[in-house]
Amino acid sequence: MKQKQQWFKYVALFFIPALVLGVSAGVFAAEVKIGALNDVTGATSDVGKDYALGIAEAIQYVNDNGGVNGKPIKLYQFDYGYRIPEALTKYKLFKRLGAVAVLGWGTGDTEALSPTITKDKMPYVSASYSAHLTNPKKTPFNLFAATDYSTNARAAITAWFDTRWKKHPDYGKRKPKFVCSYHFAHPYCSAPIKAIKDQAQILGFEIGPDQNVSLVAIDAKSQVLAMKDYGADLVWHGNTTMSVSATVRDAFSLGLKADHIVNCWGFDENLPRLAGKAAEGVMGAPRCAFFGEDVKNMDKVVEYAKKYNPGVPLEKRLTHTVGAWANVMALWEAMNRADKAGDLTGEGILKKGFETLRNYDVGLGVAPLTYTPTDHRISGTVSIYEIKNGKFHVVERVDLKSRWPEKWEKEWLGW
């Protein structure tokens, strides 16, 4: 009995002071507080882990370089396992801790929290590049430093049309047949489907039945056979890398004579590793440079990856680290500007920070950033890559804004 009481005392001695400190965590206010929601255990963890590492490293870099005009950033970074109720409570916790902005993760949490962050005027810089978040009339506080999924998808299908279909023997004789393969239940996967089908119609494609492939699929043979029956010339993959590699591998082994284009979260350094030969010729829109690629500011990304996560070999690091850096760099610049203007609040970060950026170059292979009060699409120019001998090469830079200026301005915003 005595022993039991002793244990209780030890537990109480640790937890009660910790709890008091934790509950009152919001009172220490010398820092700029930022929340981060990441997925390292959920449905999108295959790409989320690397992104989460990138966020932590980039914030270290910001703090090593003076933070926000001399004020260090305090990062509260949580894994929410891609569960929406978890994301909601974590977001409320960030608010309670006094966070001025949140670095979010997927389309699930971003779209679910969108009404709330709009009401709270909380900048939410996420890795969900859904075009639904680019119209400031509807979602003014949702931001990201990348071209959106729909723009990427339109650019990728256009690049395929320009570089592959025009050389096809059937070019001019029949319409190319196009199929979308993605996990219907996930908003991330389905976000650009309407746009890519619209672009397919603009380019004169014939659109086949969508194929539902789970984000955690390790086999997609039945879906590939359906694509084969349809006679697809081109397949759009909207999932993340594990699932895309499984589909591409099955397509290779079942002899599907189609080309593949992949959304950014399925088009990373792991794709050629996992799919091997089957990944040869696959095209994609990675939204930023690949890890270690020779572009501006990549040296810092590599340096901090070595310094803060030496346990993760550099050859295992992915483009998603770079994407995380891009978001942090954009938020950093916006916060610096807002702070200089004396308004480091959610609204200040948006109006006096992000919306003052004009062709701001964060490097890292990201298109220069421009946010206006009426349009949060950063750019209309997208670099399309393809895999050749296991390496990524740029095949075309598609400028949607100059090719379809009217549609870009009047039709395509926000979807």
Place this chain on the structure above:
Amino acid sequence: MSTTWLPCGDYHQSYREDHAWFQTAFIKGKMFILAVVLLVFVPWLADSYWISVCNQVGYTVLGALGVQLLIGFCGQVTLGHAAFIAVGAYTSTLLILEFPWPRFILDIGLAYPISIGAAAVVAGFWSVLFGLPSARVKGFYLILTTMAAQFITVDFIITQYVSQIGGRGQAFSLPPGTIKIGPWVIDSDIKVYYMMIVLSTLCIMGIANLLRSRAGRAWVAIRDNDISAEVMGINIIKYKLLAFFVAGAIGGVAGAFWISNLAAISPEHFTWFWSLWLVGVILIGGVGSIHGAIFGSIFMVVVMELLQLAVMPLAGEYPKLLMDFLFVKEAAFGLAICIFMIFEPNGLAYRWWQVKNYFNLWPFSY
């Protein structure tokens, strides 16, 4: 027989007294204090974060009540309850966004309250549909049929078809001002909190009343031994389906409540894991007890949040601690279930009952 301890020498003289809600002045006083705490002190003392944690508890209670009814009172194991919550949430959302309400209904703010009722009815009937196999199968086989509810409802019907209504891809977003009860626009955590208290109280009272009715007794009989229950003349198919209806209806209310909390909805909000989590809630809280659903929800939400706050001061030294917290939480969830199964199989509700009895019988509580 009444389960309330009465002062020595006091006896009930009618069934009415025996079944009364609050049988002594002391109990009435306790209930009054509880009402004051919930309606005055919590909203007054708690900040927005803790209010949102309370809302999360309320959502979990509403979800777990249906699971408790099916598993704890009727013995019908379910692993697909998130599907019925989803049906309720989508019914309510679609009625608010798409239904051509007459102007006066919108003006007097009745669209959302009506949609909550409709959500309960639709989710109830949807639940009955997946309860039909319970007429023929039980045990593991029934678990599989309820899991089918999850996959057919959420992954197939809602994702493929319902989510596409209005051409908006996957997620529905409810514009500000659309979630409204009378003149009361539900646009802050505190308003959601009050709504949660009202809905939870109504659902708890509804279930508590049902349990002391003919239906409640039939459910318990079916749980204890369905063959004996049938021999006694209970129509077990009818009462099993009634249990599915009521459980689904409360799930529907939970779903309709959830949309007020987020003002957005997508199929991802209703994963199979949530169904599993609700079963964990009643296992920890105590199977076969309304208190169990409440205590389990408080444990699973509040204790986890407190644990998180306790590790936060260490985050300066060990930043990865916060990132790894979900692992800690998952491990704590699994561990808690194991510990409760071994050391307190009747859950927190039983412990509460013991504590209450200790004080009720004091100083002769041996």
